[in-house]
Amino acid sequence: MKLQPLVIGDLIAKVPIIQGGMGIGVSLSSLAGAVAKEGGIGVISAAQPGYRDADFNRDTLSANLRALGKEIKRAKEISGGGIIGVNIMCASRDYEHFVRCCMENEADLIISGAGVPTELPGLVKGSSIKIAPIVSPPKSARVLLKLWDKKYQTTADLVVIEGPKAGGHLGFSPQELEKYENTGYDEEILEILEIVRGYEEKYEKHIPVVFAGGVYDRSDIDHYIGLGCDGVQMATRFVATRECDASEAFKQAYLEAKKEDIVIVKSPVGMPGRAIENQFIKDTRKAREAVVRCNHCLKQCDPATTPYCITAALIRAVKGDVEHSLVFCGENAYRLDRIVTVKELMEELTAKG
Numbered sequence: 001m002k003l004q005p006l007v008i009g010d011l012i013a014k015v016p017i018i019q020g021g022m023g024i025g026v027s028l029s030s031l032a033g034a035v036a037k038e039g040g041i042g043v044i045s046a047a048q049p050g051y052r053d054a055d056f057n058r059d060t061l062s063a064n065l066r067a068l069g070k071e072i073k074r075a076k077e078i079s080g081g082g083i084i085g086v087n088i089m090c091a092s093r094d095y096e097h098f099v100r101c102c103m104e105n106e107a108d109l110i111i112s113g114a115g116v117p118t119e120l121p122g123l124v125k126g127s128s129i130k131i132a133p134i135v136s137p138p139k140s141a142r143v144l145l146k147l148w149d150k151k152y153q154t155t156a157d158l159v160v161i162e163g164p165k166a167g168g169h170l171g172f173s174p175q176e177l178e179k180y181e182n183t184g185y186d187e188e189i190l191e192i193l194e195i196v197r198g199y200e201e202k203y204e205k206h207i208p209v210v211f212a213g214g215v216y217d218r219s220d221i222d223h224y225i226g227l228g229c230d231g232v233q234m235a236t237r238f239v240a241t242r243e244c245d246a247s248e249a250f251k252q253a254y255l256e257a258k259k260e261d262i263v264i265v266k267s268p269v270g271m272p273g274r275a276i277e278n279q280f281i282k283d284t285r286k287a288r289e290a291v292v293r294c295n296h297c298l299k300q301c302d303p304a305t306t307p308y309c310i311t312a313a314l315i316r317a318v319k320g321d322v323e324h325s326l327v328f329c330g331e332n333a334y335r336l337d338r339i340v341t342v343k344e345l346m347e348e349l350t351a352k353g
Contacts, residue, residue, distance in 0.1 A: 001222060003350055006041070006231040008130050008158050008208055011108055013083050014039035015350055016231025017221070018160070018210055019238045021087025021111060022168065022328070023047025024314040026239065026246045029071040032085075033078025034243040034342035043085040043111060044071050046098045048297060051315050060295045061094050065101050072105040083108045085132075089169075090115025091269050093299050099123045111160055114169045114269060116144055121152040132158035134212075136171030138191040145199055155199040158208050160233055161192050165214025167236055167330035169271045170264075177264060177272065185213075186227060193228045216332045218349055236330035237349075241342045249320035251339060253278075253327050259334045265326070268306040269298060276327040284308050 006016035019035040021027050023045035032042030049071055050056050050063030068086070075084045086107045088098045091114045102110055103124065112120055113134025120131050133156055135141040141159065148155055164172050164180040172180070193209055200207050211224040212233035221232050238244060239254050257276050265281055267273040275281065283289070289308035294301075297311050308326075316325035340348075 001225075002352065003221070003225075006208060006210070007206070008109065008132075009205075011083050011130060013041050013231075015346060016210070016225070017041070017346070017349060018085070018111075018212075018231065018233040019043050020166075020212060020233045020235030021045040021047075021085075022235050022239070023049075023087075023089075024051055024311065025049065025318040026244065026250070027087075027235075028245040029074035029078060030243045030245050031238060031241065031342070032071075033075035033082070034241070035238065035346070036075065036079035036082025036084055038343055038346040039082070040346060041083045041085055041109065042075055042079060043087050043109075044068070044075060044107075046086050046088040046092070046102075048295070048311055048315070051311075051318075057293060057295070060297070061097060064094065065097060068098065068101050069105040072102065072107050076106070085109035085111055087111045087113070089113065089269075090117050091298050091300070093296055095119075095299075096123055103127045103129050109158070111158075113160070113162060113171065114271065116140065118144070118147055118151075121148050121154050125152075130157035132156060132160055134160045134162050134171070135192060136162050136164075137176070138188055138195060140171065141192045141195050145195065149199065149202070155203050156196075156207055158210065159192070159196055161189055161209060161211045161213075161229075162233075163189075163211065163213030165331040166212055167274050167333070168328040169267055169269055169273050172272065174264065174272055189224070189227050189229070214331050216335060218351065221349065234349075236333050236336070237345060238342070239329070239333075240336045240339050241345055242339060243342045246318050247320035249322050250318055250327065253322040254329060254333045254336050255338070257329065257334045257336075262329060262331060262333060266307065268301055268308065268310045270300060273326075273328060274331060276322075276329050276333065278323050278325070278327065280308075280313065280324045280326065289313075
């Protein structure tokens with residue numbers, strides 16, 4: 001079966017694969033640009049993109065906005081006109097500023113999760129930028145699309161369903177994660193597809209749906225497209241590429257991970273997360289790590305009580321201190337065994353079965 005293009009309004013990706021946004025600094029312009037150049041959709045993470053800026057600790061917001069603008073423009077240049085999106089966490093204290101930065105720097109798409117992006121349509125009103133919520137349980141899709149319809153008289157341009165096998169922050173309770181480990185997630189995908197179809201009819205437009213979470217190879221892609229999805233979003237596979245913006249030590253941590261090393265952790269964001277178990281995770285299970293400096297990244301975070309500073313933990317990870325940091329990953333990270341180029345990976349994923 002030949003893969004069909006992913007069409008999001010007037011945006012057409014030749015390959016129906018979205019590279020998932022990974023912060024801090026794991027998916028910036030090098031990775032996103034390379035994926036878009038190969039016909040997919042490259043996604044930059046808006047989670048502290050300015051972490052390398054000299055002013056990051058003095059004026060975090062300004063550093064992040066400068067960096068995000070530069071990364072969007074550089075990704076566009078690398079891609080040769082390909083589609084570049086930005087993933088913005090709803091939990092971010094500077095959410096509105098990041099949305100505005102995406103519009104000013106001509107990103108094509110905003111993908112938003114780690115919370116419910118209730119205000120996003122109002123923030124992009126009058127812009128041509130496309131918006132895509134990340135939903136997990138069918139209830140989240142039903143509630144959000146109903147809210148957008150009622151409050152803004154609009155709907156999504158794309159819907160990303162994030163399943164329980166994803167990496168990083170997860171939109172499920174620990175009990176739900178345990179349940180879906182045994183039952184799978186196909187029934188929920190079909191339910192969300194049916195919810196979306198109702199808004200397609202009302203707004204007389206096609207709303208593509210992609211599935212994310214544990215998508216590893218071509219057989220997975222074919223499975224989700226067979227269910228009725230228009231494409232997939234993948235993140236973990238793109239870490240093990242030469243173009244990934246993370247350090248070589250970060251990539252090596254994926255290659256060395258065993259299945260039993262991949263665990264569910266509690267994040268300061270207030271959601272479960274999937275990561276590679278290391279000394280940092282073991283230590284923070286026993287006692288909280290004192291916050292030395294606060295960059296005011298999250299809406300709901302108290303430096304006096306948070307188990308650790310997620311910004312500091314993720315920066316240590318991307319820079320290569322993988323034993324004393326938070327190394328987010330998807331459930332299938334242990335299957336990786338080599339570093340390839342984005343071109344090689346995309347050729348593998350699109351080759352006819």
